[in-house]
Each structure stands twice: as C-alpha cells, then as structure tokens.
Amino acid sequence: MKKYQEQVDVWFKENKWEYWQPLAIVARLFEEGGEFSRLVNHVYGPKKKKVDEVVQDMEEEIGDIIYTLICFANSHNIDLDKAIQKSIDKVVVRDKDRFTKS
Amino acid sequence: MKKYQEQVDVWFKENKWEYWQPLAIVARLFEEGGEFSRLVNHVYGPKKKKVDEVVQDMEEEIGDIIYTLICFANSHNIDLDKAIQKSIDKVVVRDKDRFTKS
Amino acid sequence: MKKYQEQVDVWFKENKWEYWQPLAIVARLFEEGGEFSRLVNHVYGPKKKKVDEVVQDMEEEIGDIIYTLICFANSHNIDLDKAIQKSIDKVVVRDKDRFTKS
Amino acid sequence: MKKYQEQVDVWFKENKWEYWQPLAIVARLFEEGGEFSRLVNHVYGPKKKKVDEVVQDMEEEIGDIIYTLICFANSHNIDLDKAIQKSIDKVVVRDKDRFTKS
Numbered sequence: 001m002k003k004y005q006e007q008v009d010v011w012f013k014e015n016k017w018e019y020w021q022p023l024a025i026v027a028r029l030f031e032e033g034g035e036f037s038r039l040v041n042h043v044y045g046p047k048k049k050k051v052d053e054v055v056q057d058m059e060e061e062i063g064d065i066i067y068t069l070i071c072f073a074n075s076h077n078i079d080l081d082k083a084i085q086k087s088i089d090k091v092v093v094r095d096k097d098r099f100t101k102s
Numbered sequence: 103m104k105k106y107q108e109q110v111d112v113w114f115k116e117n118k119w120e121y122w123q124p125l126a127i128v129a130r131l132f133e134e135g136g137e138f139s140r141l142v143n144h145v146y147g148p149k150k151k152k153v154d155e156v157v158q159d160m161e162e163e164i165g166d167i168i169y170t171l172i173c174f175a176n177s178h179n180i181d182l183d184k185a186i187q188k189s190i191d192k193v194v195v196r197d198k199d200r201f202t203k204s
Numbered sequence: 205m206k207k208y209q210e211q212v213d214v215w216f217k218e219n220k221w222e223y224w225q226p227l228a229i230v231a232r233l234f235e236e237g238g239e240f241s242r243l244v245n246h247v248y249g250p251k252k253k254k255v256d257e258v259v260q261d262m263e264e265e266i267g268d269i270i271y272t273l274i275c276f277a278n279s280h281n282i283d284l285d286k287a288i289q290k291s292i293d294k295v296v297v298r299d300k301d302r303f304t305k306s
Numbered sequence: 307m308k309k310y311q312e313q314v315d316v317w318f319k320e321n322k323w324e325y326w327q328p329l330a331i332v333a334r335l336f337e338e339g340g341e342f343s344r345l346v347n348h349v350y351g352p353k354k355k356k357v358d359e360v361v362q363d364m365e366e367e368i369g370d371i372i373y374t375l376i377c378f379a380n381s382h383n384i385d386l387d388k389a390i391q392k393s394i395d396k397v398v399v400r401d402k403d404r405f406t407k408s
Contacts, residue, residue, distance in 0.1 A: 004390050008397075011397070023225075023227035023351065025346075026230070026231050027147060028139075030135060031140040032136070033339050034132050034136015034139070041133065041332075059385075067393040067394060070390075078364065078365045082369075083372070084310050109292055123248065123329075125245070125249065125329035125333055128240070128245075132335075135234065135237050138233070142230045143230075157280060160276075164277060165286075171266050180259070228347055231346060232351075241333045242333070245330055249334075250327075
C-alpha cells in the first residue's frame with residue numbers, strides 16, 4: 001500500500017489540498033460503503049441481477065472505499081501495510097490456536 | 103409507531119409480499135444510511151451547500167431509514183414504540199444518575 | 205413520533221444540552237447501524253445464533269438508531285411523522301402504479 | 307495488495323474455509339465501519355479524547371475493514387491493486403481536467 005499512500009500524498013501536496021476533517025471522511029466512508037452495499041444487494045438480495053452486470057461497479061466501489069481510508073491514514077500517519085498485515089495475522093493466529101488446542 | 107407498523111404490514115399482506123431476508127434489510131439500511139450521510143456531508147463537510155437546499159432530501163432519507171427498520175421490526179415482532187421509549191429512557195436515566203450523584 | 209421528539213427536546217432543554225454537530229450524529233448512526241448489523245449477522249450470517257438469543261438486543265439497537273435520528277431531526281426541524289408517512293406512501297404509490305399498469 | 311490477497315487465499319484454502327456469503331461480508335463491513343466511526347467520534351466528536359489514545363485502535367479498525375474487503379474481492383476475483391489505482395486516477399484525472407480547463 002506504500003506506493004498508493006505516497007501517490008495520494010504527493011498529489012495532495014502538489015495541489016496544496018488538505019485532507020478532509022476526519023468526521024467528513026467517516027461520512028464519506030459511510031456513503032461509499034452504502035453504495036457498495038446497494039450493489040451487493042442487487043445481486044444477492046431480492047433484485048437478482050447477475051453478478052457479471054455489477055462486478056465492475058463493485059470493483060470501483062471497493063477502490064473508492066480504500067481510497068477514502070488512504071486519505072484518513074495519510075492524515076493520521078497510519079501505515080496501511082502494517083495495519084493490513086496485523087488484521088490478517090489476527091485471523092491466522094486465532095485459527096492456529098484453535099487448531100493446536102483441539 | 104404502531105400505526106406505521108400496521109400500515110406497512112397490511113400493505114405487505116394485501117399484496118402477498120414477504121419482507122426481505124434480514125441481511126438484505128441490513129444492506130439496505132447501509133445504503134440508506136450512506137445516502138443520508140452524503141447529504142449531511144454536503145452541508146457540514148467540505149462541500150458547503152446550504153442546509154435549505156438539502157433539508158427536504160434529508161427528511162426523505164431519514165424516512166427511508168425508518169421505513170427500512172419498520173420492515174425489519176415487523177418481520178421480527180419488534181414493537182418500535184417500546185424500543186424507542188427504552189432508548190430515550192436510557193439517556194434520561196443515565197443522566198439522572200449523573201446529576202443526583204454529583 | 206411527535207411525542208418522542210418532544211420528550212427528547214424537553215430533556216435537552218431542561219439540561220441545557222445541545223445536539224451534537226451533524227457529522228458527529230452521522231458517525232453515531234454509523235456506529236449504531238454497525239452494532240445492529242453485527243447482531244443480524246450473528247443470526248443470519250455464518251455464526252448461527254438463535255434469533256431468540258439476540259432479538260432483545262436487536263430491539264435495543266433499533267431503538268438507538270431511531271433515537272439518533274430523533275436528535276438529528278430535532279436539530280433540523282424535521283417532522284418525523286411526515287417523513288415516515290412519505291416513505292411509506294412512496295412504496296404504496298410505486299406499487300399501485302405497477303399494478304394498474306399491468 | 308496482491309500479496310495480501312494471496313496470503314488470505316492460501317490460508318482459506320489450507321483450512322478448507324469458504325468465504326462468507328456476500329451479504330454477510332457487507333454486514334461485517336458495516337460493523338467494522340461502525341467501530342471505526344465510533345473511534346473517530348471519540349476524538350473529533352463531542353467526547354474529545356486525545357488522538358494518541360485511539361490511533362492504534364484506528365489502525366486496527368482500518369486493517370479490519372480492508373481485510374473484510376480482501377475476503378469479498380477474493381471471492382469475486384477482484385484485483386484490488388487495479389481497483390485502488392483506478393480510484394486514485396479518478397481523483398487525479400478529475401483534477402487535471404479542472405486545472406487545465408481553467
């Protein structure tokens with residue numbers, strides 16, 4: 001993720017933009033998450049579109065969600081690679097424990 | 103809320119509709135919440151629209167959120183009046199404690 | 205909903221509280237929605253709890269969501285009865301059209 | 307993101323796990339987003355904690371959100387690197403247009 005975080009950061013600096021205030025980023029995350037949710041519901045909820053019809057849009061929404069998180073992370077000096085690796089490790093470790101105990 | 107819950111229920115029964123499956127209702131709640139969030143961000147986030155321009159839309163989104171919750175409540179025999187009153191009481195009681203202790 | 209809106213409003217005025225800023229209310233809505241979502245996932249997602257085990261908690265979360273919306277509505281002069289009725293009417297009207305056209 | 311997607315995929319295959327159904331992943335995303343939202347509200351909303359007190363937790367929540375999206379992406383053959391790059395490009399391009407037009 002390092003290169004994405006830097007790309008965004010460089011771009012903001014070059015344009016002298018500031019990151020949105022944190023609560024506005026959260027509101028954006030809610031919005032983007034809601035759009036993603038709508039697409040998933042179109043396929044797996046009552047509307048029954050085919051997944052092929054919306055998978056491109058899903059990709060776009062997921063990209064937008066992660067972009068939103070990059071903005072937040074950059075404005076709080078959060079290293080996303082570290083964050084992701086820790087979340088993956090939690091699942092792996094949690095599971096390892098489960099398997100060795102049994 | 104009783105009359106709204108009944109109105110919706112009668113309507114669904116007359117049309118032989120079934121309530122969506124619960125996870126689809128949650129996805130809809132996410133979507134509706136996200137739309138509401140977008141509007142609030144337009145006014146109080148970086149976009150700075152005037153509140154008058156969107157307050158009608160806000161009203162609509164809030165109505166849609168509560169309608170979504172009515173559908174969930176109806177399909178789980180949840181009494182919304184009881185639910186709301188309890189949530190209000192929590193705040194009141196929490197506060198009463200705070201004030202009488204001090 | 206009128207009585208709930210008034211109850212909350214009176215309580216806030218008596219205690220000289222102010223409603224949170226709108227983006228903070230949205231963040232709270234996200235939080236409460238997320239807690240509700242977690243409960244629904246416990247029953248209908250991969251965890252398979254029984255609905256009886258969590259329906260009380262669901263009621264509580266739904267109450268909290270609506271309480272959050274009451275706070276927002278009160279601070280924006282939004283009449284929730286009107287909002288809910290309009291959302292219900294949309295569904296009814298949308299459907300009436302569909303049935304008379306066919 | 308490729309290595310994270312593969313790590314998770316290998317782990318799921320080794321343990322013969324299946325990815326959750328899509329609507330359950332959306333519900334989890336709502337939950338994780340809500341937890342993140344709560345933390346942000348603790349600092350920038352009415353509660354006024356110091357950001358140092360929660361930045362570690364924020365990092366964890368963001369990691370969990372992205373992990374949730376990795377699971378969805380893996381179960382839909384979505385390439386997250388492509389997705390992120392496209393979302394970044396949208397902002398850059400949108401802006402380039404704006405600046406060259408003026």
